[in-house]
Amino acid sequence: MENRDIEDILAAAEGGEEDNDEEVGWGLEDLDLPPELDTPKASTNARSSGFVTPPQGMPVSQIWSQKSSLAAEQAAAGSFDTAMRLLHRQLGIKNFTPLKSMFLDLFNGSHSYLRAFSSSPVVPLAIERGWSESSSPNVRDPPALVYDFSQLDEKLKSGYKATTSGKFTEALRLFLSILHTIPLVVVETRREVDEVKELIVIVKEYVLGLQMELKRREMKDDPVRQQELAAYFTHCNLQTPHLRLALLSAMGVCYKAKNLATAYNFAERLLESKPAENQAKMAKQVKQAADRNMTDATKLNYDFRNPFVICGSTYVPIYKGQKDVSCPYCTARFVPSQEGNICTVCDLAVIGADASGLLCSPSQVR
Known part of the structure; x- marks a missing residue:
């Protein structure tokens, strides 16, 4: 009985599906669906929109x-x-x-x-x-x-002060530091370029003079050479207070060595510079002593009547009309035999080398 009922139920169900095919269903045809998506195209767009690493910029x-x-x-x-x-x-x-x-x-x-x-x-x-918040990010x-020019000006003042105090080793270190820094300084205007070039010449004179003075102090057993170096120092282009000290020193060295005629010349030059009272008094006394015996006990390689420059290496005078070579950077002068050597004043450039000149400002290349 049970089996029969099951068969009847299954048959009725099958018949009902056939009879109600249009009426009974899932109702999917009543849904308002959008058109089908193009699946392959969508996957292609998804791949193309992926992250791409930007190219590396220039440092x-x-x-x-x-x-x-x-x-x-x-x-x-x-x-x-x-x-x-x-x-x-x-x-x-x-x-x-x-x-x-x-x-x-x-x-x-x-x-x-x-x-x-x-x-x-x-x-x-x-x-x-010169960066500021308004600067363009693309420029x-x-x-x-x-290093800047104002620092060099302060160092120059320190060098002057050390020279006045007689601290020649410290002064020489400061002046050399200026010469070594100038090639790595940048200024903005043409006027500042001229000031930099002027500073090179000023410092070069002090370096040369201080080198000779320190050399003179080492030559205690050679009084002739001592007098010559002291005399050459007075021909460096120094500030007036320092020139007076150099003249006073040369006058004293020559007077002690009985070179009274040469000492007389230094005394005259010292008085022309309008020195302090004690310096003037000493110069007048030397002149009075030399007036009684205007001679030199020893002959020096020094003629103050004939214009000259000083060789920065051998420390000998190069008189007007004689050949010389110069340093392309600091402009120090040398006897021709020194050509090709490293300049002993700035310790940087080759003596006699060809060079286009100092370039330290954008205004020079515009």
């Missing part, structure tokens, strides 16, 4: 190097070889040992570094000269420089 230091023809800015950008070539072509510099620490200072002073996470590399940051200013 700021490379931009600096490409835009500048100034040695200081090349060193700040880390292009040391380019900076060295520029200094050799412009100033004849060949000995770069005194400039090594300044190259590193310029590079370090124009860069900083930011660490975001301990596991990530540091991010280098360029420090630009790079020149690198910030750690």
Whole structure:
């Protein structure tokens, strides 16, 4: 009985499906569906909209190097070889040992570094000269420089003070430092360029004079050479107070060596400079003593009547009309035999080398 009932139920169900095919269903035809999506096209768009790594930009230091023809800015950008070539072509510099620490200072002073996470590399940051919040992000200013002209002016004053105090070794160190820094200084105007060139000549005279004075103090057993070096020192272009001290020293050295005629000349020059009362008194006494015996006990390689310049290496006079060679950077003069050697005054350039001249301002290349 049970089996029969099951068969009847199944048969009725089958028949009902056939009889009600149009009336009974899922009702899907009544749904207002959108048109079918193009599945392959959608997957293609999804792939094309994925993240693409942007190309790497040019490092700021490379931009600096490409835009500048100034040695200081090349060193700040880390292009040391380019900076060295520029200094050799412009100033004849060949000995770069005194400039090594300044190259590193310029590079370090124009860069900083930011660490975001301990596991990530540091991010280098360029420090630009004259940057402000209104600066364009797409325009790079020149690198910030750690050396400027005002620093040299302060160092010059310190050198003068040390010279006045008789601290010649300290004064020489300061003046040499100025000569070594000037090639790596950048100024803005033509007027400042002229001031830089003038400073080179001023400092060169002091370096030469102080070198001779320190040499003179080492030659205690050679009174003739001592007198000559003291005499040459008075022909360096010094500030008036320092010239008076040099004249006073040369006058005393020659007077003690019985070279009264030469001492008389220094006494006259000292009085012409309107010295202090005690210095004037001493000069007048030397003149009175020399008036009674206007002779020299020893002959010196020194003729104050004939204009001359002093060789920066051999410390001998190069009289007017004699051949000489000069340093292309500091302009110190030398006897011809010194050509090709490193200048003993600035300790940087090659004596007699061809050079185009100091380039320390953008105004010179515009």
